[in-house]
Amino acid sequence: MKIETDVCIVGAGVAGAALATYLGRKNLRVAVVEKNMAERDVIIGELLQPGGVEMLEKMGLQDVLNGYDAQPVEGYALFMNGEQFTIRYPYGKSGRGFRNGKFLQQLRAAMLREPNVTVTEGTVTNLIEENGKISGVIYTPKNSDSPQEIRAALTVVCDGMFSAFREKLSASEKKVTSYFLGLILKNCPLPYKNYGHVVVAEPSPFLLYPINSTETRMLIDFPWPEPPRKSPELTDYLETKIAPQLPAQVLPSFREALREAKFKVMPNHHIPAKPLQKSGVVLLGDSLNMRHPLTGGGMTVALTDVKHLGDLLAQAGNLANSQILNQAIASFYANRHRHNATINILADALYGVMRNEDLKKACYEYLRRGGVYAQEPISILSAISRDVNLLLSHFFAVALYGIRQVWRSGLSSNALKRSRNMLRDAVHIVGPLVMNERPSWKWKYPIKAGQLILR
Numbered sequence: 001m002k003i004e005t006d007v008c009i010v011g012a013g014v015a016g017a018a019l020a021t022y023l024g025r026k027n028l029r030v031a032v033v034e035k036n037m038a039e040r041d042v043i044i045g046e047l048l049q050p051g052g053v054e055m056l057e058k059m060g061l062q063d064v065l066n067g068y069d070a071q072p073v074e075g076y077a078l079f080m081n082g083e084q085f086t087i088r089y090p091y092g093k094s095g096r097g098f099r100n101g102k103f104l105q106q107l108r109a110a111m112l113r114e115p116n117v118t119v120t121e122g123t124v125t126n127l128i129e130e131n132g133k134i135s136g137v138i139y140t141p142k143n144s145d146s147p148q149e150i151r152a153a154l155t156v157v158c159d160g161m162f163s164a165f166r167e168k169l170s171a172s173e174k175k176v177t178s179y180f181l182g183l184i185l186k187n188c189p190l191p192y193k194n195y196g197h198v199v200v201a202e203p204s205p206f207l208l209y210p211i212n213s214t215e216t217r218m219l220i221d222f223p224w225p226e227p228p229r230k231s232p233e234l235t236d237y238l239e240t241k242i243a244p245q246l247p248a249q250v251l252p253s254f255r256e257a258l259r260e261a262k263f264k265v266m267p268n269h270h271i272p273a274k275p276l277q278k279s280g281v282v283l284l285g286d287s288l289n290m291r292h293p294l295t296g297g298g299m300t301v302a303l304t305d306v307k308h309l310g311d312l313l314a315q316a317g318n319l320a321n322s323q324i325l326n327q328a329i330a331s332f333y334a335n336r337h338r339h340n341a342t343i344n345i346l347a348d349a350l351y352g353v354m355r356n357e358d359l360k361k362a363c364y365e366y367l368r369r370g371g372v373y374a375q376e377p378i379s380i381l382s383a384i385s386r387d388v389n390l391l392l393s394h395f396f397a398v399a400l401y402g403i404r405q406v407w408r409s410g411l412s413s414n415a416l417k418r419s420r421n422m423l424r425d426a427v428h429i430v431g432p433l434v435m436n437e438r439p440s441w442k443w444k445y446p447i448k449a450g451q452l453i454l455r
């Protein structure tokens, strides 16, 4: 069987299912191949930031947030050394906490309802390349050994973090920054209902947020090169190092989860977007670009890209015209940084800050001041604001605030050394992240100079 279509999508994950629905509604013919249509049980993608909710609304997909006990998330509570404070998302906006599998099945149901969209369960094994152009895919349907093909004007590859096609279509190197160990806490009374909880812990942070009315997701960062494995040592680590840093009321549910020992572990990747532009194909979602999940930004980036790419393709009209199609792809790759740079930079910069004692403390104290010191950074984290200038101004203001705090206890050679180290580390944490996002000269040259001076 050979299908001819406008767009072929590889993978009906968050990006693929949303794009198929959006394009189908714009009267494009779409064929989707998805490896596994069953509901998945994963620890990824369970907190959608308000900026992601807004993207769903803009695409007319807001209904996928209903019908499975998703929880509103109204801001963050931060904990450090027994102290705590909260920051609400601005403008009364809220995000959502949910089981990723439930959310994705709702997105897929919307996709399956679209008459212009055909979905096949199967695994894409190859991209068809002819005269330097990708003209479709070869896939093996589920429960079959005979490969089939789909011919399309455009192939969109969104096969997720372990993409089989990234190497061919991107110059990016995949780096594992840490691992998240995920647990479910049952009937856990969070200190702040409907808030994400970040514990700025030793040696690395952990997160708690509601994913339905009875379950809380807990993600614990493991900053070492090897993933944590189920063992008596791991249980001992969780009991002796993590439990003492948890808010007291969470402890009974945490201990129960330790007894059940249903842990899941995922690697956290850093993949800057460096696509190799090729005719007839585009990379999207985690196969294109990944950042640390500490700030829960991945789905918001994916949905932002879906909206942006979908609009460009709908405007292009005739996708059979390679020149017009290639212009749309070039425009997508060239401009996506404007929408996503803040989310990408903040995620890995904040993770870098959490790994540096002086900056970590400075960041916590800075946010605790409240007012614009909390509201503007949270508007960036939630993707309500996508203003890179605002993000970088606050990032360097945190370092300067930390320096001021150090000087308060007297000027000494140690204070000067710590101050210099804070500034140097801030520049070296954020510098490479900014360069990945096509910065304006206003930031590019001062940061490059800073990197050279503060070696």
Ligand SMILES: Cc1cc2nc3c(=O)[nH]c(=O)nc-3n(C[C@H](O)[C@H](O)[C@H](O)COP(=O)(O)OP(=O)(O)OC[C@H]3O[C@@H](n4cnc5c(N)ncnc54)[C@H](O)[C@@H]3O)c2cc1C
Binding pocket: 010, 011, 012, 013, 014, 015, 016, 033, 034, 035, 036, 043, 044, 045, 046, 047, 048, 049, 122, 123, 124, 125, 158, 159, 160, 161, 164, 180, 266, 267, 268, 269, 284, 285, 286, 287, 293, 295, 296, 297, 298, 299, 300, 302
């Ligand atoms: C530990 C962790 C926690 C995270 N938490 C959050 C969070 O709280 N909030 C947030 O916004 N983001 C979070 N993220 C990131 C988020 O999950 C991803 O950015 C998002 O899921 C990306 O969507 P995607 O469609 O690119 O990939 P996916 O949703 O993974 O979809 C890829 C799809 O492709 C299919 N597929 C793969 N290969 C093939 C093939 N050869 N043929 C056919 N189909 C194929 C897969 O079956 C899958 O359905 C987290 C990530 C991690 C690692």
